[in-house]
Amino acid sequence: MSEEIKHECGLAYIRLRKPFSYYLQKYGTVMYGLNKLYLLMEKQHNRGQDGAGIAAVKLDVATGSPFLQRMRSNAPQPIADLFFKIGQELQEFEKYQPDIKEHPELMKGHLPMLGELLLGHLRYGTQGKNNVEFCHPFIKRNLVPGKNLALAGNFNLVNTEELFDLINIDPGVFQKQSDLAAMMEVVHHFLTQADTVSPNAANVTEVLRKATPLFDGGFTIGGLLGNGHSFVMRDAHGIRPAYYYIDDEVIVAASERASIRTTFNVGENEVHELMPGTAIIVNEKGDYAIEEIIAPRERRACSFERIYFSRGSDEKIYRERIALGHHLSKRVLEDINYDLKNTIFSYIPNTAEVAFYGLVKGMEDYLNQIKIQRIMSWGKDFDEEKLSEMINRKIRQEKIAIKDVKLRTFITEDASRNEMVQHVYDITYGTVKKGVDTLVVIDDSIVRGTTLKQSIVRMLARLNPKKIIVVSSAPQIRYPDCYGIDMSKLGDFIAFRAAIELLKERGMEQSLTDIYDRCKELQRTNQLHTENVVRKVFQPFTPEEISVKIAELITPSDVSIPVQVIYQTIEDLHDSCPTNLGDWYFTGNYPTPGGNRVVNKAFINYMDGKNVRGY
Template structure:
């Protein structure tokens, strides 16, 4: 993605179902669980580079001894930082007791994080500062083990303020900035209520049902409790991804299927998807059940997971990204007027690479059809040279763009800063024929368009192509997200900016004032959640008109090379990614009422000149 956005976090959960002596005997180490948690987190490090956290619970700890531990980090490499500290504790222990790890009971007593319940988290902050205090897991401590809770998740809630009111808590400044804090308070509130019943076996299902019925948002959460119970739960629309694997020795859950498969070397069909509204609930003996916590609603799994966020080594995601690119080959061929001889195709590093393969595949299929037709038309009128020339024709592919990842715009002066931004990407010189070749570059999505305008298009312009065509494997991003992605300011979206410019050009700017008044009236009657008013901004225009205006807006001033933008269609998106139909950032069709409220509020902020988040 050329315009980086903050996005989904990652969850890693492991419940060891056998004593440490079993893992020592079978796997050769009492550190099996911690080692696997480290791998499970590293295999999802794409999901969070702001920070990481790790919590554990020890079963059957002696009274008076700590049973819950937590460590968090916002170091440059937070996962490595956390587990290096755990490793240092092990090294210190082995220094004085070399055989300690061969004695499971003693090792458990001396190593703080050697617990049977393990919860890891990778943070990409969508709200709150990049401060270690905002890193998951959050914990609630109490003298009674059954009221100690560590909670982490991949989510955003849009009704945080209401949640604090429901449990009669006046939030502090920190809590106001964290939806996890609100979720924690609600779950812990009902957990304490359940504990007050003094039941021998707490009803975790009931706790989750009472809690989750109050949440408005998309979420995948994991919790470990001081008495040995634990759970993993997914929202009713299945917005956030959730996968699990059951083994006789352990139970695992994570945000990505491929992370579990790689860490535990298991087949695709062995890793299951946790269905929307369901939870895995595990008791203090390691027995588990899959429980329906909320009535499943229309499945609206986030399509951005397939387009961009999840790692592409999952075979289904890989095929879907190939399909996204393949769908774009026809409009690209039309845009270049089928002139493959004078066209070079490339991608903007690096997440668009798989979609690029799919686009090239579609173009190759067309080229092969042409080859067959031409050869058939020759009848027998050809020689070896003529035939060789035809069958060796290929799609011209080059790696044109190189990203200097470490480059930072350290100067704040506008002119100097703009000059620096131009050089975040670099090009491969000598790859095309000036004024003759058309350049086609694919990106996975276009959010703000800033990097395209200030860096990539300028850079490609130095090669002096005949034309530049920018292709997006995602449709136009038009609306805010409030379920995990940090896209909540209307003015940030190049598609919204394009619609505003078109309204100005057509003397329809008064429409914005009318839509704003409608939002204010809905707010006055507490109905801001009932309708997505912002759709009216785009209603007068076709997708092509918006695309054409975006092309103008991302063309740097003074560049005399034509620029065209081709977007994925909504229909082709859904056909390519049939199980992830969540498309609210493209269509404005939000799965929960809170989505409409956030969208309308973001529009009101824009109209009022407020550069703040929509929730």
């Protein structure tokens, strides 16, 4: 993606089902669980680089001994930082007892993070600041082991204020900035209020069934209790992803299927999707159950997971990204007037590469059809040279745009900074026939358009192509997200700005005031959640009209080469990614009432000139 957007978080959960001596005997190390947790987190490092944290619960510890531990880091490489510190602790103990690795119980007693229950988290900061206090897991402590809780998740909630009100808590400054703090308080409230025979044995399933209906958002969360119980739960719409693997040695859950497959070397069919509204509930003995916590609703799994966020090493995601590119090929062929001879195809590194392969495959399919038709039309009128020339025709592919090292500058003056931004990408010279070749580059999505205008289009124009066509494997991003992706300000979206420009050009600015007044009226009557009023901004225009205006907006004033933008259609997106139909950032069709409230609030903020989040 040419423009990084912070998104999603990554969850990693491991429950060891055997004693540490078992792993020492079979795998040669007591650190088996921690080693696997490291791999599980590292294989998802794309999901969060603002910070990381891990929590561990030890089973059957002596009374008064620590049983719940946590480490967090916001270092530049937080996963490595956490596990480096664990390694340092082990090295310190080895100085005094060199054979400590051969004594599982001694290791368990001395190494704080060596627990049978492990919970890891990777954070992209969408709420709050990026200091270490905001890194998951959060913990709540209690004198009763079963009322100690460690919680982490991949989610955003849009009703945090209401949650604090429901349990009569006046949140502090820190809590107000964290939706996890709100979720933690609610879960812990029902955990401590649970009516049980033993204060150390709350029914986790019933606690979650009371808490979950109160959350407005998309979420996958994992929790560890101090008494050895644990859970991983997914929201009713399946907005955020969750997968699990279970055998007689471990119970594992993570945000991505491929990370589990790679870490534990298991087949695709052995890793299962945790279905919407369900949870894996594991007791202190390591026995588990898959429980329905809340009735599943219409599946609205995030389509951005397939377009960009999840790693493409998952074979299904790989095929879907191929399909995204392939679906665009017909439109591109039409817009280059089928002139493959004078068209170069490339991609904006690096995550658009798979969609690029799909786009090129579509071109190759067309070219092969042309080859067959031409050869058949010759009859016997051909020689080896003529046949060879036809067979050897290829789609012209070049690596045109090169993501250079991340440029940093101390310069704050705008003109100088813009000059530096131009050079985030570099180009490959000598690849384009000046004034003859059309240059087609594919990107995952176009969010703000800033990098395209300030860097990519300007750099590509230096090659002097006849035309530049920017292709997006995602549809136009028109609306905020509030379920895990940091896209909450309408004014940031190039598609929204394009619609505003069109309204102004056509003398329809009054409609903005009308929309604003409607939003304010809904806000006054506490009905902001009932409808997405902002859809009316786009209603007067076709997607093609918006795309033309976007092309104008991303073209620098001093670039005379024609620029065109082609977007994926909603229909082709759904056809490519049939199990992930969550598309609210493209269509405005939010799965929960909180989404409507967020988009309408974002519009009010835009009209009021407030550069703040919509939730």
